Amino acid sequence: MHDFEVGEHLYRFPGGLRLRHHKQIACRDPLARPDMPEALYLPLQQHQGPVGELLVQVGDRVLKGQPLSRARNDREVPVHAPTSGTIREIRRWPVSWPPDSDAECLVLEPDGEETWTETESAAVEGWRQADPADLIEHIRAAGLAGLGGAMFPTAAKLRGDWPQVHTLILNGSECEPYISCDEMLMRERPGAIIEGGLILARALGAERVVIAIEDQMGAVDKSLSRALAEHDPDDVCRIVEVTTIYPEGGEKQLIQVLTGAEVPHDGLPQDLGLACLNVGTAAATRDAVIEGKPLIERIVTVSGPGIAHPRNLVALLGTPVRDLLAAAGGRHDDLERLVLGGPMSGLPLATDRIPVTKGSNCILVLRRQDTRREQPVMPCINCGECVRVCPASLLPQELFKYLKAEEYDQADSLDLFDCIECGCCAHVCPSHIPLVDWYRHGKGVLRERGIEDARAQKARQRFEAREQRLSEEKQQRRRRREQREEKLRSGGNAKSEVQAAIERARAKSTGPDKEGD
């Protein structure tokens, strides 16, 4: 038994910011679906990890929910057909990551029929008694990846080499301004989240489920509490309201708030006996296990000052951002920038042809006057504001100095990789230094260096193995030559051997049939 009850006392994490929420503008209307797009663009990689094995070809007719690729291990995540139709082509198409790039995508032309593939066999009967391994297999086959935005394969979070997980944390504390897809989900499908949480807890072997929401989400608390009474007879789940301070919804920050413990530098939440999953992932788990429906759609917030009618949409994966903007009333004419995610840690999108993937939580539409790009970058004045707000207790200004001087190893030794890229430091910087850009750059350089080092060591091994092989071959040749010379020198029978060989050859040429070899 663990010695603390998660969420019983609330703690604080260092730093953070109180930001204006801007969430309600997208929550006024109920969830809606955009019109069926002309084509769906499905990247094969919609998760962190290697791509699964492709199962379809160009020209194939596919049914809604049919797997298009297959996972061979827990780090691979399959992709399913979001609707019925025909695979028109497999081509490169713009994607959100890396920025300004394209990737291999399946282009699915919907037939408008929405014919489901057979789902009954994909469901688990009696999940409350089901084998955890069986549940995890189903979750993997349903293509689940973290819907909070990081797209980490869910199956890989549920089993691994770690101590027993005692508490599952469902993360509903969506802390970044404008993003409200989880809030809408918790209002509209609270029962699915709770059932999904119980299934995930069974898969993990966890005794308790804590659903963390923000203290500003009044309506959510009510709907979740009502659903708890209905779906949680054994009283396993707790709802915990955490103080709204950005970025309290970050995994490490949320765990610190709920337990007072920090996830170790090189460790995982599982090392503390905790697992942290997004509420959207829980609802998708419920659909996969109880209804046998794979992950083919998600809620996307379309919001920001640059959109006519901000709202939350249920979008099929692969829907181009353009179709979402149209469904949200269209964009303002002076559109300046599209952002995937929120204003603090989002990624700029190069084009509105980029499709929705499993991690697309929000499309933020900004006008020219909403962006800060005109402000010139000034030198660091050592004010220390960034240190005060850093939720990971790093030294942002020191990291910046080292990275600017290309002292990447020094930045690494100051734990650059513990940076969660929340953007608090850049937000408060009076010199408008794009600090997060620097940290992302530095991490990229260090990662590439790691890859290069590994390559070099492999090349060294292969070079040395080859040298050894060549020298052994050389020695063997020398030994054989010496043996021959020895024979020639020592043997008076050399001549007779030569004679015998000549006779053998002669016999062969005259009567090859008789020899028979």
Next chain:
Amino acid sequence: MSTSLASILIAVGVMLALLLGIGLVLLLSARKWKPDDDSVVEQINRILPQTQCGQCDYPGCRPYAEAIASGEADINQCPPGGEAGVKALADLLGREPKPLDASHGETKPPIVAVIDEDRCIGCKLCIQACPVDAIIGAPKMMHTVIADECTGCELCLPPCPVDCIDLVPRRRPFIWPVAGVESGSRGDSQPASSEREHA
């Protein structure tokens, strides 16, 4: 007079004896605990990029490391290692960094060999030339390069009788750009097509 002379002699004698004694101890310990040449070579070799290209005029990175350790070669003869490599070697050996010796070649972005499989006649000459066994194939059968193992040393180019080997830029991980900083690479995917509407 004589007593002072004696005392001087004694003092000099004591100093000489001390000197001799310490010298002897140092000499013996130096004989007994030799500095590990191998470890120096090993440390230098770790810094070298392991391209095994021979541009340094030695047949591989380890031979070059041995030559540096013995003082035979200078530290600025490795183009794939670049200025960063020279600096790392200078730090390790306590020397002043110097610019790369241009006579050994220029630093290039990472490349990898690709065999044009239609033109390959299966002569095996490139296989023999490859210092890291990154080419596979059999006589009169098409050869191919294991891209992950290729160091881009270019040693397979000269022996190829049909000139069917090309060197192409190696796929590199995406590195987030910062305004005004050489970003190094563009990632493994090409930039999105020119129809960018909201740059």
